[in-house]
Amino acid sequence: MTDMFISLGTWNWLIFGFILMALEVLAPGVFLFWLGLAALLVGLISFGVAVSWQIQLVMFALFAAAAVPVWRRLARPKPDASASPFLNKRTEALLGREFTLEKPIIDGNGTVRIGDTVWRVAGPDTPAGTKVKVVQVDGANLTVAAA
């Protein structure tokens, strides 16, 4: 077994890299993918330049660590690409929408009826029945202004 491992030489890295990538598909965790990439890279380098296995290991560690900042840079531009951007963000979907004030805003607090439930809203004092617009959301708290 060990003989076979040694006899394969640099192929080990490529095999290891692809196995990691395959594992990533089976058990998504993303970091296995980077480890696989690092392993492939080490394998390709060792084909061209003859380096000791210790150096190969160090290279693998460095590539794997470097993958994180590289990925962050690549992933940054659109962190929230989703078909349903408001999934589990119900209040954010309300941003900019208009509702009729059910109870007047007194001392900064009133209610509006959205769907079949009542939401408490904050904003400048306004009489009931006024149309208001959601201008800011923070968790379950809505801030409104006269529309």
Place this chain on the structure above:
Amino acid sequence: MSGFDIFAIVLVLLVIVTLIAGVKTVPQGYDWTIERFGKYTQTLSPGLNLIVPYFDRVGRKINMMEQVIDIPEQEVITKDNATVTVDGVAFFQVFDAAKASYEVANLTQAITVLTMTNIRSVMGSMDLDQVLSHRDEINERLLRVVDAAVSPWGVKVNRIEIKDIVPPADLVEAMGRQMKAERVKRADILSAEGQRQSEILRAEGAKQGQILQAEGRREAAFRDAEARERLAEAEAKATTAVSEAIAKGDVAALNYFIADKYIKAFGQFADAPNQKIIMLPMEAMSLLGSLAGIGEIAKATFGESAASAAAAARRPGSVPPTGGTPPTVPPRQG
């Protein structure tokens, strides 16, 4: 094995462990809180996230989806001292994972207990009848109170529904009887009302009938009176005619009429089938006087012109020798 060998192996292990510790994939529907040395620093949203290994660790994994809690059965005493068993469901959603993690120790238990106590206070302020018929109002009041109370925990309660309100069995039975009695009462009232209505209608019909009959009689009386007036007029005319005729002719002719009528009336008495004894008034004797008058007329007539009775009949005011209706007085019915 040289030191470099070991270093290289350990380095690889370290990098792998670090990567595992630093890369966090948060599934959709959850938010994870991150604590740096035990203190909350940030919330991870769904997707791939990086944290600083060794310093940061994942604190709570908060479900951001709408959740439902069963509000366990409890006994509630209403305002009118009926004990009812009530259970329900509450729907809530976490909007702020950090508050839900650290502002309250056990979120679902807190919401459950809060809802239970509020069910007691809301239903305790209502009568049993109100409790049974104003479920929507109870839900609405509960929602407002509980929602306001859970707000500091970054949670919104979307809905609270009372599932079952079960009064004690004997109360249910009494309510059933009450409802039945109510319906029986309504049926009785309805039938009594129907009877009253029908009797009123019948009485009104009778009244109308009597009025119409009276009106008929009144009309008839008016017409009778008119007829009598007309008759009197006619008699007056007839009398005038007779008196004129008498003035022109012989007074004795008058006696003829009287006698004629008298005899006819007498004849009717005789014809009456059940009249065997006829009482004649004293005045009947004057009939003989009339007959004597007739004899005088006849004598006078036949004495003047014995040759022709027809000629005598033609004389104005006189009476034809044979019987018949008197020419001047037409027969009238009273």
